[in-house]
Amino acid sequence: xxxKTPISLMHGSSANDLIRKESMSxxxxxxxxxxxxxxxxxxxxxxFGYFETCALLIKEKADVNNETxxxxxxxxxAAHGGxxxxxxxxxxxxxxxxxxxxxxxTGVHAVRKKDHYQPLMVAAAYGHPAVCNALLANDADVxxxxxxxxxxxxLMRASKFGRPEAVQVLLDRRPPAAExxxxxxxxxxxxxxxAVNLTLHDGEGRQALHLAAENGHxxxxxxxxxxxxxxxxxxxxxxxxxxxxxKGRTALMMACDKGHEKVVxxxxxxxxxxxxxxxxxxxxxxxAEDYARAHSExxxxxxxxxxxxxxxxxxxxxxxx
Numbered sequence: 411x412x413x414k415t416p417i418s419l420m421h422g423s424s425a426n427d428l429i430r431k432e433s434m435s436x437x438x439x440x441x442x443x444x445x446x447x448x449x450x451x452x453x454x455x456x457x458f459g460y461f462e463t464c465a466l467l468i469k470e471k472a473d474v475n476n477e478t479x480x481x482x483x484x485x486x487x488a489a490h491g492g493x494x495x496x497x498x499x500x501x502x503x504x505x506x507x508x509x510x511x512x513x514x515x516t517g518v519h520a521v522r523k524k525d526h527y528q529p530l531m532v533a534a535a536y537g538h539p540a541v542c543n544a545l546l547a548n549d550a551d552v553x554x555x556x557x558x559x560x561x562x563x564x565l566m567r568a569s570k571f572g573r574p575e576a577v578q579v580l581l582d583r584r585p586p587a588a589e590x591x592x593x594x595x596x597x598x599x600x601x602x603x604x605a606v607n608l609t610l611h612d613g614e615g616r617q618a619l620h621l622a623a624e625n626g627h628x629x630x631x632x633x634x635x636x637x638x639x640x641x642x643x644x645x646x647x648x649x650x651x652x653x654x655x656x657k658g659r660t661a662l663m664m665a666c667d668k669g670h671e672k673v674v675x676x677x678x679x680x681x682x683x684x685x686x687x688x689x690x691x692x693x694x695x696x697x698a699e700d701y702a703r704a705h706s707e708x709x710x711x712x713x714x715x716x717x718x719x720x721x722x723x724x725x726x727x728x729x730x731x
Contacts, residue, residue, distance in 0.1 A: 449487075450476050456484040456500070459493035464500070474503050481523030489529040489545070492538035497529075501548045518550040526556040534564035534580065537573030542580065552583050552606045562612040569618040569634065572627035577618075580606045581637045608638045614656060615648035623661035628672035631661065640682040646689065658689030666702040666711050674711050678718045685719055 452472040455463040464484075468474065477483050485504075488496040504517045518529055530550040533541035542564075546552060555561050568576040583606045611617050619642060622630035635643045647664075649657030656664070662683065665673040677683060688695040702711035 449478060449482075450484070452476070452484045453478070453482070453487050456488035456493065456496045457491055459488070459491055459496055461493070461495045461499065464496050468499065468503050474500050475517075475520075477523075479523075481521070483520055483522075485517065485520065485529050486522055486527075486532060489533040489538065489541050490536060492533070492536065492541055494538070494540035494544050497541050497544045501544065518545050518548050526560065528554050528564075530554070531556075531562075531564045531567050534573060534576045535567035535571055537568070537571070537576050539575040539579045542576050546579070546583065546603070549603075552580060552604055553610065555610065559613040561610075563607075563610055563618070565606055565608070565618045566610075566612055566616075566621055569622040569627065569630045570625055572622070572625065572630060574627070574629040574633060577622075577630050577633050581633060608634065608642055609645070611648050615654075616656065617642075617645055617647075619643070619645065619661050620647055620656075620659070620664055623670065623673050623677070624664045624668060626665075626668065626670035626673055628670070628676050631665075631673050632676045635677065635680050640680055643677060643680045644682075644684045644687065646687075660684070660687050660689075660698065662698040662715075663687070663689060663696070663701050666698045666708060666715075667704070669705065669708040669711070671711060671714075674714055678714060685715055 449457070450472065452464060452467045452474070453476070455467060474484055485497065485500050488500060501517060521528055522532075527535075528551065530542060530545045530552070531554070533545060552565075553563055555563055565577065565580045567573075568580060583603055608619070609617060612621070616624070619631065619634045619638070622634060638645075643662075644660060647656040647659045659667075662674065662677045662685075665677065685699075686697060688697050691700075699712045699715050702708045702715065
């Protein structure tokens with residue numbers, strides 16, 4: 411079967427010409443509607459996952475590191491679409507041209523101008539585990555953080571948008587958690603790939619667990635708690651440059667405040683979860699139960715916490731502290 415050929419090439423365009431696509435695009439995060447940018451044929455082929463066309467264009471010396479005005483390269487388009495074969499092809503070509511003495515590759519460490527994403531963050535945010543694996547195998551920075559005011563990571567993006575498959579790929583880069591405590595971030599053998607750091611926080615002081623809990627992604631919460639242990643489950647929002655409204659809250663508090671019952675149930679299965687933790691809210695100190703009782707539609711979550719407290723008391727027996 412002949413490879414699909416971009417229409418632009420049929421009209422005499424070279425492999426590296428920027429072709430304007432007159433259409434509108436919607437940013438899936440912000441909902442912003444904008445005109446689509448100029449893209450090269452290779453970018454278009456990567457966008458739609460046309461592997462054979464990508465291979466043909468690269469053979470014709472298409473520039474794998476060409477960028478749109480906002481910084482989108484063929485790799486970004488392939489990562490966004492989840493096209494792992496195209497991603498691997500681009501990375502192989504990029505590495506090969508570096509070995510031949512061409513200009514240094516942008517590749518996995520490229521930073522997109524419009525939003526400061528790296529390709530791994532794009533793949534994680536859109537839930538493409540195979541692409542995440544390919545990028546990590548080529549030394550993508552698993553703990554890259556966007557600059558001020560964001561400070562978020564690939565793990566945070568996957569957790570916020572509820573991408574458990576991507577979360578699992580990123581967590582696979584972490585040593586197993588010790589019993590009852592978070593695993594050591596730097597406890598890896600010499601030469602081992604850098605482990606994902608669960609304790610990094612974004613511009614509002616939230617860790618990946620807080621983002622998953624706040625947005626109701628129970629499976630991501632389960633994975634993160636299993637990876638980090640009870641100490642991580644009790645971690646508090648640090649407060650950040652974008653305000654301190656959430657400072658001091660735990661994942662359980664955030665889930666109760668938002669009414670995410672599945673998340674609350676996952677967290678309550680965590681041994682040594684602090685049910686009585688308090689944070690300084692604008693109306694005074696509050697516990698997770700207080701946040702649950704604040705809204706009529708979330709009051710039943712307070713009952714779940716009280717039931718867990720009674721269950722623990724029965725297990726510990728009379729006279730326990």
